[in-house]
Amino acid sequence: MRAELLAVGDELLYGDIVNGNAAWLGRQLADVGVEVATSTVVGDLISDIATAIGVALGRADAVIMTGGLGPTQDDLTREGIALAAGVGLRRDEAEEATLRRRFEELGRSRSGTGGRGVPEMNFRQADLPVGAQPLPNGPGTAPGVRMEIGSGVVYAMPGVPFEMHDMFTRSVLPDILRRAGQPAVVVHRVLRTAGMWESMVAEALADEVARLEPIGNPRIAFLASGGQTRVRITARAADRAAAETLIAPVEQAARAALGAGVYGGDDESLEGVVLELLRAEGATLAVAESLTGGLLAGRLTDVPGASSVFRGGVVSYATEVKGSVLNVDRDVLATEGAVSSATAEAMAAGARDLLGATYGLATTGVAGPEEQEGKPVGTLHVGLAGPDGSTSRSLRLPGDRPRVREFAVVQALDVLRRALEGRPGASGSRLPEQARAH
Numbered sequence: 132m133r134a135e136l137l138a139v140g141d142e143l144l145y146g147d148i149v150n151g152n153a154a155w156l157g158r159q160l161a162d163v164g165v166e167v168a169t170s171t172v173v174g175d176l177i178s179d180i181a182t183a184i185g186v187a188l189g190r191a192d193a194v195i196m197t198g199g200l201g202p203t204q205d206d207l208t209r210e211g212i213a214l215a216a217g218v219g220l221r222r223d224e225a226e227e228a229t230l231r232r233r234f235e236e237l238g239r240s241r242s243g244t245g246g247r248g249v250p251e252m253n254f255r256q257a258d259l260p261v262g263a264q265p266l267p268n269g270p271g272t273a274p275g276v277r278m279e280i281g282s283g284v285v286y287a288m289p290g291v292p293f294e295m296h297d298m299f300t301r302s303v304l305p306d307i308l309r310r311a312g313q314p315a316v317v318v319h320r321v322l323r324t325a326g327m328w329e330s331m332v333a334e335a336l337a338d339e340v341a342r343l344e345p346i347g348n349p350r351i352a353f354l355a356s357g358g359q360t361r362v363r364i365t366a367r368a369a370d371r372a373a374a375e376t377l378i379a380p381v382e383q384a385a386r387a388a389l390g391a392g393v394y395g396g397d398d399e400s401l402e403g404v405v406l407e408l409l410r411a412e413g414a415t416l417a418v419a420e421s422l423t424g425g426l427l428a429g430r431l432t433d434v435p436g437a438s439s440v441f442r443g444g445v446v447s448y449a450t451e452v453k454g455s456v457l458n459v460d461r462d463v464l465a466t467e468g469a470v471s472s473a474t475a476e477a478m479a480a481g482a483r484d485l486l487g488a489t490y491g492l493a494t495t496g497v498a499g500p501e502e503q504e505g506k507p508v509g510t511l512h513v514g515l516a517g518p519d520g521s522t523s524r525s526l527r528l529p530g531d532r533p534r535v536r537e538f539a540v541v542q543a544l545d546v547l548r549r550a551l552e553g554r555p556g557a558s559g560s561r562l563p564e565q566a567r568a569h
C-alpha cells in the first residue's frame with residue numbers, strides 16, 4: 132500500500148510550527164510496511180487543499196492529513212476534502228450531540244465555559260463532507276474524517292499531536308491495515324557512529340550499498356545529526372524473523388567496514404555507552420569545560436544513574452580559572468594559549484586531580500563567531516587524562532556556534548569511549564579536510 136502525508140496550516144509554511152506529525156506518522160507507517168511516497172504541506176486555502184488532495188490521490192492509495200479541523204475560520208480541511216470529492220458539507224447530528232456532551236463535561240471541570248454550552252463556532256467541527264465517516268477524538272473535540280474518493284481514501288486528523296496519535300492508533304491505522312490486507316513486516320537495525328563524518332561512513336559502506344542496490348531489500352540509509360551518523364538497515368519480509376535474517380549479514384559487513392567508528396546500535400546513546408564502559412571498569416570521570424560551557428556535563432547527567440561514575444565538572448570559561456582552579460601551568464597558558472592541546476590535557480589532569488576521578492576529560496576551543504588567539508572558528512582540542520597519562524585530539528569543526536559546541540561534546544565523548552575500549556582514535560587520514568587528530 133502506498134500513502135501520502137498532507138499537512139494543512141499556514142503556521143507550518145511560515146515556520147511557526149515544525150511538522151513533527153509527519154515524522155511520527157512516517158515511522159508508524161514504515162513499521163507496518165506501508166510505503167510513504169511523499170509528504171506535503173499546504174496552506175489554509177480551500178482550493179489549495181483540494182488540489183493537493185487530488186494530486187496525492189493520483190499517486191497513492193491513501194492520503195493521511197493533519198491539521199485544519201478546528202472551529203475557527205481558517206480551519207478549512209473539511210471544506211477542502213468536500214471540494215476534492217465534489218460534494219457539500221452536512222451537519223452530523225451524532226457529532227453535534229457529542230460536542231454538546233463534551234462541553235458539558237468541560238463546563239463542570241474548567242472555568243471559562245460559564246455554563247453557556249457549546250460556542251456556536253465549535254459546531255463547525257460537526258460539519259462533515261457528504262459521504263464521510265467521522266473518526267472519534269478521545270482527548271479532544273474535533274472529530275476526524277474518513278472519506279473515500281474514487282479508489283482511494285482520505286483520512287483527516289487534528290494537528291494537535293496527542294489527539295492525532297490517539298486517533299491514528301485507534302481508528303486510522305486499523306482501517307489502513309484492513310485495506311492493505313497483510314502488509315510485509317518492516318524491521319530496522321540502526322548502527323550509531325561517532326568520530327566519523329557522514330561522507331566517511333558512506334565511503335566505508337560504498338561497496339555494500341552498491342551490492343544491495345539491484346536487490347532493493349535490505350536497504351541502507353545514512354542519517355546525520357548532532358555530530359553523529361546513524362546507519363539504518365531496513366528489511367521487508369513476511370515476518371520479523373525473516374527480516375532479521377536479511378539484516379544480519381548486512382549488519383555484519385557494516386560493522387566490519389566501520390570498525391571503531393561504531394559505538395552502539397538502535398536506541399543507545401554515546402553518553403550512555405561511555406558511562407557503561409566506565410561502570411564496567413569501576414572507574415569515575417570528571418570533566419573540565421571551556422568551549423562547551425557545561426554541555427558535556429549536561430549530556431552525561433541526562434543519563435539515569437550517571438552519579439555512580441560521574442564525579443562532577445568545572446566550567447573554566449575564563450583563562451584565569453584554568454590556572455587558579457584547574458592548576459594549568461601559567462607558562463603553558465602564556466606560550467601555548469588557552470586554546471591548545473597542551474592546555475586541554477592540563478585541564479583534564481586538573482579536573483581529575485581536583486575531583487578525585489579515574490579519568491579527566493576536557494574541552495577548549497573557538498565556538499565563534501570570531502577567531503580567538505589567531506585560532507579559527509571551529510577549532511577544538513579535547514584533552515583526556517587517566518591512569519596511563521594524558522592524550523588529546525585536535526579538530527576543526529564545521530558550522531556555527533551552536534553546532535560547533537554540540538559537535539565538540541560528541542568528539543569529547545568519543546575520545547573517552549575509544550580510550551575505554553582500548554581502540555586508537557581516528558587518524559588524520561580518516562578525518563575530513565578541515566579536521567585533524569593527533
